[in-house]
Amino acid sequence: MSQLQPPEEFPFPFPPYNIQTDFMRKLFSVLEEGQLGIFESPTGTGKSLSLICGALTWLKQHADHHKAELIRKIEESKSTQDDDGPDWFTAATKRIESKEEARRCQEQLQLLEKQEERICALRKGTKAVKNKKIQNLNNEFDELFRDLHHVQEDLRRELNAVNGEDTLPSEEQTLLLDEYNSDDDDDGEERREGEQEQDQGCLKIFYCSRTHSQLSQFVREIQKTVYGEEARVVSLASRQNLCVNEAVNKLSNISLMNDRCVELRKGKKGKTTKQTQDGTSVKKKRTTSGCPYYQHTAVEELADQVLLEVQDIEQLVGLGRKMNSCPYYATRAAIRDAQVVVLPYNTLLHRRTRESYGINLSGNVVVVDEAHNLLETISNIHSVFVSLRQLQGAHAQLSQYLQRYSSRLSPTNLLYLKQILFFMHAIIKMLGGGSKRVVASGASSVTPGSRMLLVYNFLAETFTDNLNLFKLVQYIEKSKIAHKLHSFSQHFEGSVKINKPSHKAPVTSPTSSTSSFLAKLSASKQTPAKQTQAKSKENVKPEMTKTKEQQQEEEGEEVVMGSPLMQVTELLRALQHPTADGRVLVTVGSQPRHSSIKYLLLNPASHFQDIVTQCRSVVVAGGTMQPISEFKNQLFLSAGGEESRVQYFSCGHVVPAKQLLPVTLPQGPTGQILDFTYHNRTDPKVLDELGRVLVNVCTVVPGGVVCFLPSYDYEDKLQAHFTSSGILTRLSAKKKVFWEPRKANQLDAVLSDYAKTIKLTASNTSGMSGSLLLSVVGGKMSEGINFSDELGRCVVMVGLPYPNTHSPELKEKMLYLNKNVSAGQDGKASGSVFYENLCFKAVNQSIGRAIRHKQDYASILLLDHRYSRPASIQALPGWISKHLRVTTKFPEAFGLLRKFFVEKRAEGTVS
Secondary structure, three states, X not given: OOOOOOOOOOOOOOOOOHHHHHHHHHHHHHHHOOOEEEEEOOOOOOHHHHHHHHHHHXXXXXXXXXXXXXXXXXXXXXXXXXXXXOOHHHHHXXXXXXXXXXXXXXXXXXXXXXXXXXXXXXXXXXXXXXXXXXXXXXXXXXXXHHHHHXXXXXXXXXXXXXXOOOOOOHHHHOXXXXXXXXXXXXXXXXXXXXXXXXXXXXXXXXXXXXXXXXXXXXXXXXXXXXXXXXXXXXXXXXXXXXXXXXXXXXXXXXXXXXXXXXXXXXXXXXXXXXXXXXXXXXXXXXXXXXXOOOOHHHHHHHHHHHHHOOOOHHHHHHHHHHHOOOHHHHXXXXXXXXXXXXXXXXXXXXXXXXXXXXXXXXXXXXXXXXXXXXXXXXXXXXXXXXXXXXXXXXXXXXXXXHHHHHHHOOHHHHXXXXXXXXXXXXXXXXXXXXXXXXXXXXXXXXXXXXXXXXXXXXXXXXXXXXXXXXXXXXXXXXXXXXXXXXXXXXXXXXXXXXXXXXXXXXXXXXXHHHHHHHHHHHXXXXXXXXXXXXXXXXXXXXXXXXXXXXXXXXXXXXXXXXXXXXXXXXXXXXXXXXXXXXXXXXXXXXXXHHOEEEEEEOOHHHHOHHHHHHOOEEEEEEOOOOOHHHHHHHHHHOOOOOHHHEEXXXXXXXXXXXXXXXXXXXEOOOOOEOOOOOOOOOOXXXXXXXXXXXXXXXXXXXXXXXXXEOOHHHHHHHHHHHHHHOHHHHHHHHOEEEEOOOOHHHHHHHHHHHHHHHHHOOOXXXXXXXXXEEEEOOOOOXXXXXOOHHHOOXXXXXXXXXXXXXXXXXXXXXXXXXXXOOOOOOOOOHHHXXXXXXXXXXXXXXXXXXXXXXXXXXXXXXXXXXXXXXXXXXXXXXXHHOXXXXXXXXXXXXXXXXXXXXXXXXXXXXX
16 A cells, blocks of 8 residues: 655644644654654644644545545456456466455445444434434333343342241342352453454544643644544543532542442342331332433433534533433443544553453554653553552451351352452561551551562462462452442441541451441341441540541541452452562551552553554654653563654754743852752751742742742741741742642642732832742642743752652662663663653653743753753753753853843833
8 A cells, every 4th residue: 555645734723833844744654654653842832733733634644545545456356357367276366365355345445434424424413213213222121121130139039038048138139249150251351352343443543641631621722623623532531520420420539439330320229118207117119220321322322422523521521411411431432433532541551441441452543642751650550559458448348248148159259259368368467467466556566667579479478379360350350349349338337438447446457447347237137226226326436535646647548449359459460460570569667557568560561562562653742752762662662662663753942042041050149059969958058048049030030930849848848947047038028939739629729829929910110029939840730730921930940859769669660670671872770861860851841831832931940050960961851951051150140040031121021
């Protein structure tokens, strides 16, 4: 098949810059040739629009070209059948091959034409009535099936009663596990794979980014282009973002929301007892508790609407409420006919989540935006953390479930449940949570500390190396025991509250923390009067006897979960990964609440391999993608990609050089060396010098100044020192000072006040003018928030935010890279390179918060003598490093800063 060439012009919403045209042409070529692309485009250069217009232009031309090629091959096969040639055997073989090729082409063409006809009919509003009738019949059959199932349950209970067998209350029948046959393990997987192959649909572009707000912004950018009218775009999100059922989205935890949704979707029915005024009970009435928004016809109609108009997540939710249908399942149903699927990182990068959505990547295109931290994101998604409290909660729940229903479970179910209990108990024992390992104070007698173990060593130490983890996970998935356990816990205890230790006595065993749970199990067999009495006694708790430390422990450690067994299941899955790809971090704390197990993924490429090998093309894009070698070696090549397929594109900034002033500052006003290494940055002399620098900066810089600090702890120390030394008073006389809050729910208020103050004081010629915002590198304001125009006229970087070298996770990662990844061209070990990259990735993201468009301007101050090193300058983005002014004294840097803003004021760009 002949290759397409990039067009001379792309359908851009406005005349594109040259760098945008170059970006789109390179992207077009990468997609056409099936390559692996690394694209770097600074923030403010229209990266999203370039991705949209470049990718969708290729997609449209490729679809037209592919259809024309199918028609051409079918026509060629007809002429081949008439050409016998001199050699009848060769000619016959050629006719057979040509006929088979023509048959495949004809099938593909028919599928494409059928899809086009369906979409065309939807756009014209001529959807066949026949389909609606079939859907209505499907709904009726589903309802009849559920009714039949409940009738069978009623008959079975009545038969048991007639035979004198012990029966459970009707509401407990659904908690029992069904018969399990491990010989049927692979049937569902094979059927699911067959369905995926059949429902492939048209070629798709899967676009993913880090947050839902970024995805919504991308969809709104599509709406601005010519493709906003014709492209079929589907936005995927979690139930937390798309659910319109108040009974589900009012829940505060995503696990609880998922469990509740599944329960409602099954359309479970229950019985309500109607009572007269005197309190006597009358006949029970059957009620339906299914989700009113999950109706097959309504979901299909909403899915069709999703395909007809490009809509972001908020618009999808509004449409779902209007049509009384579920956006979550409608968007999933619309994937097959979509051309562009917009989805968050977790959905694409996690294979099981991807498969649960029915996403088939084979032959399709993946675009990963904001990919600067892609390797770390993959590692975090596939790393698993389980606390001792979660293990104890899961163990206690499963123990009581087994105790109550053991006589009603099959031998196979009993075998697997006991294996799960054994696994959890072994880890609890390792963490010091066993009955013989807890002293009177509540602290573990096991020596506190952290250990990094290979997977097989971890399994050997816990004596669980003889368990078949694969079959254990398969049992948990097929039996739905985690969901059953959650419903069981809700039935007897309400919400599941983990990590809430008893303060009346020390924990002595995995099950001792569930005494109230046992009491409720016993109470379920009592009369209503006794139940009420027991409940009233239980509610009498001496709250005033709790110490301050106990209250802090509860506030900090209590976690509401759908089922703690789900987290244990994720750990079991992680332990099945190749031994070389990960480690197990065992942490035994001085208190049980500080003990935990964590599976640490060291080789993220192992979970990116499916994407690289199955997709036609993969593109990773971001504002700062340096160092490129990290993406090339640790991601694409390690995931099985060929080096010849990897392509790199980088463009400069659209902002002219005169509108940017990056400056290194090694000394303060008094000549004090600015050394913000970990051991020196809390020195009072360094803190005082930092205060003097900020006071001078706030004097000459108009509008907003954003200062990034190494950590939240350093922010607290700096705030305390500035307050006690009077520096905060001096700063407040120049600009109103704001500090980044630790709590996310306070962030919007701080940003709003910061921007409002800048706007209100913009005209002040004397006194306070503008705002100073002290933020944290890697915090909530260092990524995803734009400080454009007067919101960020100066960005100040305080020190180099290197991660903690004593972290056992960082140490293990560096050792792994030193062993498995070749050293750099300068001979530097891969682990050391990784350590440097972590620091400068954070720096580059922070300083990129300013300069957001072509007319914007700002200064960037790098406060630390280490920024003047050649290696540090090389690690900065090219559009900054080539304009960087390396100074040696404060007067020189301050003079450059003053001159920069005087010139801007003379040009009329400063109000």
